[in-house]
Amino acid sequence: MSSENNRVGIFVATMTGLADMCGEEIEDALTCAGLDCERQLMDGLDTSAFEEFGLIVIVTSTYGHGEIPDNGQALFASAQTGADLADKKYAIFSLGDRTYADTFCAAGDRFDAVMAACGATRLVEIERHDASSGTLAEDVAGEWATGWADQFA
Numbered sequence: 001m002s003s004e005n006n007r008v009g010i011f012v013a014t015m016t017g018l019a020d021m022c023g024e025e026i027e028d029a030l031t032c033a034g035l036d037c038e039r040q041l042m043d044g045l046d047t048s049a050f051e052e053f054g055l056i057v058i059v060t061s062t063y064g065h066g067e068i069p070d071n072g073q074a075l076f077a078s079a080q081t082g083a084d085l086a087d088k089k090y091a092i093f094s095l096g097d098r099t100y101a102d103t104f105c106a107a108g109d110r111f112d113a114v115m116a117a118c119g120a121t122r123l124v125e126i127e128r129h130d131a132s133s134g135t136l137a138e139d140v141a142g143e144w145a146t147g148w149a150d151q152f153a
């Protein structure tokens with residue numbers, strides 16, 4: 001693997017900003033573990049944004065009836081049209097609320113399906129944060145990333 005492919009891209013889809021706070025905690029945790037990270041909101045991106053990274057971390061909340069936040073829809077649609085991500089690994093931190101029983105964290109599951117369809121390999125289980133659980137999403141996000149950072153380092 002080239003040194004370029006050891007880079008981690010953290011891509012955030014959010015409506016009200018909590019997912020970006022989680023992305024920041026994930027970035028801090030992975031940086032502490034020695035990984036070279038870059039975090040960005042998904043706004044206006046397509047799958048060419050994945051090119052320079054070996055590991056893609058998707059951080060997304062869910063809105064509407066299981067929808068991806070507005071700022072992530074273009075990137076999702078781009079992946080749906082097909083991309084060769086066979087040399088990529090990915091991980092997903094998914095924010096939702098179990099109050100929405102039928103669509104709990106559905107956006108993260110939709111990203112999981114499309115990344116797999118593009119040939120990428122999921123590094124770890126999807127982490128699904130429940131806003132009704134009483135835990136802080138950003139704390140859970142940082143602990144989650146710390147837990148698997150050495151699997152990619």
Ligand SMILES: Cc1cc2nc3c(=O)[nH]c(=O)nc-3n(C[C@H](O)[C@H](O)[C@H](O)COP(=O)(O)O)c2cc1C
Pocket residue numbers: 013014015016017018019020060061062063064065066067069095096097098100103104105106131137
């Ligand atoms: C209008 C609205 C619709 C939502 N729909 C869903 C949903 O379908 N499924 C789910 O799991 N969570 C749903 N949620 C919960 C959000 O995903 C959750 O509060 C999340 O932490 C928000 O993160 P964000 O600030 O990054 O957008 C919804 C929240 C709102 C306000």
